[in-house]
Amino acid sequence: xxxxxxxxxxxxxxxPLRSMLTGGAIMLALAMVCVLRTAPEGFDRFLDNxxxxxxxxxxxxxxxxYGMPYAYLARIKAVPGVVGAVSxxxxxxxxxxxxxxxxxNFAVDADAIGVVFEDLGIEPAAIEHFRSHRDGALVGRMTxxxxxxxxxxxxxxxxxxxxxxxxxxxxxEIPAEQDPRFWFHRTYLEEALRAxxxxxxxxxxxxxxxxxxxxxxxxxxxIDDMFRNSEAETESETEKSFFQNFFSLxxxxxxxxxxxxxxxxxxxxxxxxxxxxxxxxxxxxxxxxLKAIGFRWRLLFTxxxxxxxxxxxxxxxxxxxLSLALTRALATQAAMTPTMGPLAGxxxxxxxxxEALFLAFFIGILSGVVPSFGGARxxxxxxxREVF
Amino acid sequence: xxxxxxxSRFYRRGADDVHALENVSLEIPAGRxxxxxxxxxxxxxxxxxxxxxxxxxxxxxxxxxxxxxxDLSEDELAAFRAGHMGFVFQFFNLIPVFSARENVELPxxxxxxxxxxxxxxxxxxxxxxxxxxxxxxxxxQLSGGExxxxxxxxxIVTDPEIVVGDEPTGDLDAKNAEEVLGxxxxxxxxxxxxxxxATHDPRAERYxxxxxxxxxxxxxxxRPGATGASPVSGTAR
Numbered sequence: 001x002x003x004x005x006x007x008x009x010x011x012x013x014x015x016p017l018r019s020m021l022t023g024g025a026i027m028l029a030l031a032m033v034c035v036l037r038t039a040p041e042g043f044d045r046f047l048d049n050x051x052x053x054x055x056x057x058x059x060x061x062x063x064x065x066y067g068m069p070y071a072y073l074a075r076i077k078a079v080p081g082v083v084g085a086v087s088x089x090x091x092x093x094x095x096x097x098x099x100x101x102x103x104x105n106f107a108v109d110a111d112a113i114g115v116v117f118e119d120l121g122i123e124p125a126a127i128e129h130f131r132s133h134r135d136g137a138l139v140g141r142m143t144x145x146x147x148x149x150x151x152x153x154x155x156x157x158x159x160x161x162x163x164x165x166x167x168x169x170x171x172x173e174i175p176a177e178q179d180p181r182f183w184f185h186r187t188y189l190e191e192a193l194r195a196x197x198x199x200x201x202x203x204x205x206x207x208x209x210x211x212x213x214x215x216x217x218x219x220x221x222x223i224d225d226m227f228r229n230s231e232a233e234t235e236s237e238t239e240k241s242f243f244q245n246f247f248s249l250x251x252x253x254x255x256x257x258x259x260x261x262x263x264x265x266x267x268x269x270x271x272x273x274x275x276x277x278x279x280x281x282x283x284x285x286x287x288x289x290l291k292a293i294g295f296r297w298r299l300l301f302t303x304x305x306x307x308x309x310x311x312x313x314x315x316x317x318x319x320x321x322l323s324l325a326l327t328r329a330l331a332t333q334a335a336m337t338p339t340m341g342p343l344a345g346x347x348x349x350x351x352x353x354x355e356a357l358f359l360a361f362f363i364g365i366l367s368g369v370v371p372s373f374g375g376a377r378x379x380x381x382x383x384x385r386e387v388f
Numbered sequence: 389x390x391x392x393x394x395x396s397r398f399y400r401r402g403a404d405d406v407h408a409l410e411n412v413s414l415e416i417p418a419g420r421x422x423x424x425x426x427x428x429x430x431x432x433x434x435x436x437x438x439x440x441x442x443x444x445x446x447x448x449x450x451x452x453x454x455x456x457x458x459d460l461s462e463d464e465l466a467a468f469r470a471g472h473m474g475f476v477f478q479f480f481n482l483i484p485v486f487s488a489r490e491n492v493e494l495p496x497x498x499x500x501x502x503x504x505x506x507x508x509x510x511x512x513x514x515x516x517x518x519x520x521x522x523x524x525x526x527x528x529q530l531s532g533g534e535x536x537x538x539x540x541x542x543x544i545v546t547d548p549e550i551v552v553g554d555e556p557t558g559d560l561d562a563k564n565a566e567e568v569l570g571x572x573x574x575x576x577x578x579x580x581x582x583x584x585x586a587t588h589d590p591r592a593e594r595y596x597x598x599x600x601x602x603x604x605x606x607x608x609x610x611r612p613g614a615t616g617a618s619p620v621s622g623t624a625r
Contacts, residue, residue, distance in 0.1 A: 003497055014485040289481040292442055293495045293542070294470020296463050381443035384433075384477075384554075 004299075008306040015279070022275040023315035026360060029261075029268040030319030034348050034356050035326050036261045039254040042346030054213045055116065056220055057242040059205040061235040067202035068232045073109070076208055079222055081215040084115030087186060087203035093157025093166065095147065101160055103143040105182035106204075107189040113138070116209045120179075126151065126172020134188050136171035140179030144170075146332075157182075164192040178331065207239075265363065272367030276308045280375035287375050288383035301376035308368025309361055316360020320353045390416040390439050390550070390582065395448035397434050397605075408434040411448070412607045414600065416584060418453075418549065421576040421595065423613065424586040426602035432586040433554055435602060439584065440473055440552045441465045453549055470498045474543030476553035476572075476585075480535040482527040482542075488514060488534075489523040492541045499546070513541035517571060533564030540571055544581070551575055553585035557592070569595040 012019055058076060060066035067089075076085045086109040093105045114127040122138060129151075130136040139149060149155065149170055156167045168184055186203075193200045208223075210216045220236035227234045280287070287300060327348050397409040409431045416422050416439075424432040437443040438450055441457050450457040453472050460468060469475075474495075482491045492510040501509070514523050517537040527535055536556065543551050553572065557565035573595045575581040585592065593599055596613035 003503070007497070010485045011483075285479070285481055286483055289475070289477060290494070291466065292440075292469065292475045293473075294466050294498050296466045299498075379443075381434075381437045384437070384442070 004303055004306070008303050008310060011279075011283075011303070012307045012311055018275060018278070019311055022272055023311055023318075025271050026268055026312050026315035026363060027319035027322060029264045030316045030356050030360050031322040031326060033261045033265055033359065034320055034323030034352055035330075036254065036257045037352055037355075038323075038327055038346040038348055039257070041349075041352075043254075054210045054216055055119075055239045056208050056210060056216060056236050057205055057239060058208065058223055058234050058236045061224075061233040064205060066232070067204060068206070068234065070201050070203050072227065072232075072234070073203065073206055075226060076206055076223055077112075079219055079226070081211050081219045083209045083211050084112035085109075085206055085208035086112045086116050087206050089186065089189070089202075089204045090161070091157070091166075091184075091189060092159065092161035093182075094160050095155070095157065097158045097160070103140070103146075103180040103182055105157060105184070107186040108183045110136070110185050110187075113183065116207050118209070121175050123172055123175075130171035130183075133169060133171060134185050135166075135168050137168040137182060137184040138172055138174055139170055139183075140174045140181045141176060142178050142180045143182060144173055162189075162193060162198065163196055164189070166192060265359070269363050269367050272308065272312060272363060273370065276304075276368045277371040279307070280304060280371040284375065284378070284383050287378070288380050291380045292384075297376040301372050304372035304375055305365060305368045308372065309364035312360045312364025312367065313357060316357055316363070319360065320348070320356040323356070324348045324353075389418050389451075389453070390584070391449075391451040392435075392439060393449040393451075395435075395438055395445045395450060397431075397438065397443070398446045407605050409438070409445070410605045412602075412605075413448075414607055416582065418582050419576065419580050420597045421573055421583040421613070422585075422598045422600060423592045423596040424584065424600050424602055425588070425592070426608075428588070430602045431605040432602045434605075435607075436552055436554055436584065436586040440475070440550075441469050470495060470546065472548050472550060474540075474546065474548040474551040474581075476536070476539050476543050476551065476556045478555035478558040480527070480532070480539045480559070482535055482538055484527050487524050487526055488519060488530065488538045488541075491527070491538055492545050494542060495546045509545055510541070513545040514538070516544065517541045531564070532560055533567055536560060536564065536568050537571065540568065540575075544575060544579070548581070550582045550584065553583070553587075555587055555589075556585055557587065557589045562591075565589060565591060 058068075058072070060068050070087060073085055073087050076082060087107075089107040091105045091107050092101055094101050110131045113130070114122065114124070126138060130138050137155075144150070147155075151170050151172050153170045154167060155170065156165055158165050166184070166188065174181060174183075190200045208219075210219050216238060220238075223236050224234050290300060291297065327346055330346060392412055392414050395409060395412045396407070399406040399408055412435060424435055426432045434443065438445055439452060441450075441452065441460070445458070452468075455468060455472075457465065457468070482488075483494070486494070489507065489510045492513050493506050496506040496509060499506075511520065511523060514520050517540050519534060519537055519541065522530060522534060522538075527538070530538065536559075540551075540556075543553075551572070556572065557568055560568060569589075569592055572583050572585065576583050576597075585596075592613075594614040598610050598613055600610045601608040
């Protein structure tokens with residue numbers, strides 16, 4: 001069959017514009033399917049990672065944009081089973097005022113950060129440096145790489161929310177590949193704000209690590225009960241649940257997108273089938289001649305089907321590569337937009353690329369089988385009678 | 389030797405049966421150049437398709453080169469055609485995306501020959517038809533006469549015993565038609581091929597050994613061509 005590959009390829013290229021347009025449609029559809037397929041897996045991966053720890057978030061029951069008194073932190077730390085807790089407050093600092101906030105930056109409690117986020121694998125030396133320097137900062141690897149920073153660098157964040165600019169010395173890296181976060185001392189922000197006469201007794205949320213996973217539900221209930229009927233009632237969630245809720249709306253959209261993408265893939269089968277039909281119809285005379293000179297119908301069927309499959313597979317491969325580029329672009333975008341954080345984990349895996357190639361091949365076969373069979377099985381004498 | 393015994397062919401058209409051929413019996417000895425002639429719709433192309441193994445008779449027996457075509461399956465017929473027959477059609481039907489040599493090489497793709505051997509044989513066939521220098525030209529770069537000669541090269545590249553042509557001069561001007569008929573006669577004379585063509589072209593009579601007359605699906609008899617060879621035997625009405 002190998003000797004027929006040039007035969008198939010040359011036939012495929014006899015109408016390059018048509019092949020390119022059909023291939024382009026298949027390529028875009030496959031790229032879309034691949035990109036959208038990364039979403040559920042990306043969310044799952046993100047949430048599964050979170051599920052491995054026994055960290056909980058505590059925030060105002062009215063929503064995460066509402067603060068809570070800083071005093072809650074000490075009371076939460078005192079709950080049995082809580083190993084450590086840190087407050088988190090959004091600073092909204094930017095490297096360049098014109099570009100705005102390009103990575104999420106939070107004021108945190110330095111003392112317990114290593115305990116609460118021990119699963120992140122931050123080097124002890126970096127944590128120690130962070131603890132002991134009031135202007136220290138821990139920075140996610142993605143932001144480090146994007147900004148070209150390294151430990152020891154001195155940088156300044158311009159306050160986009162608060163009227164203070166803060167200078168930092170980078171203590172070390174948060175070594176997660178796609179981590180964009182930037183952490184610095186809460187006390188450092190507090191002092192700066194106090195100097196401006198701005199009170200800072202509120203925190204955005206509190207993260208606490210529980211000693212054992214089985215204690216988590218009880219501790220969460222105890223915390224929420226503790227602040228019931230207070231000025232800021234709390235809602236505790238596991239980290240997984242927190243992000244699950246945070247992105248639940250997006251997940252709904254993704255299901256819709258996935259359905260649409262499969263429908264598009266279905267449409268592409270019909271578009272490609274139409275192209276294959278046109279290609280076969282135009283060549284009925286040639287096919288009759290080839291059969292006359294001894295080409296068996298199965299061979300013709302295989303070569304015609306091969307054309308459709310080859311076109312779809314090549315287009316599918318290009319579509320898969322395009323999806324790689326798109327997801328990388330999305331990851332970059334996600335690093336700049338804190339609420340899109342998990343998108344950084346939406347990667348086209350090797351397995352998805354293989355699946356895309358098989359899907360493209362399948363589209364080719366499905367679209368080509370009927371016209372190829374019809375063309376190859378047609379009687380030579382009948383065709384010759386009709387076309388000559 | 390091509391032998392037809394009481395061959396009939398009916399087509400169903402709506403509620404009617406169309407008798408394209410009726411009870412035709414004839415023998416064409418090996419190494420003859422024969423023209424099937426008759427008015428349009430007389431059944432000469434149907435007769436040509438029958439003896440070439442492109443169509444099956446409704447009734448009767450066809451035997452070509454010692455094989456009974458009636459007994460062959462579709463695949464066996466395809467293999468038979470690939471090994472024993474060469475075809476020339478009115479509209480050349482070269483594949484436009486292949487060069488002249490690649491078009492000629494097509495039937496050899498069905499053999500076990502190596503690429504170099506296929507190429508060499510295709511070039512030899514092109515040399516026979518006088519187109520050695522046009523091997524790498526695409527069909528669109530060739531004149532009608534040249535395209536038909538490429539088609540003839542494709543028909544003979546497997547060295548078949550029989551070459552059949554359906555109106556091989558039908559789309560050619562006078563000069564090219566004479567050249568193609570001369571070439572077909574050369575195939576018979578110098579290479580011993582049996583050549584059978586269906587044609588309207590009266591010029592063909594000057595090149596063939598025998599003219600077989602067909603009308604309304606019936607074999608009407610034969611008359612010698614200009615070469616004056618002994619007549620084809622057959623049962624005429």
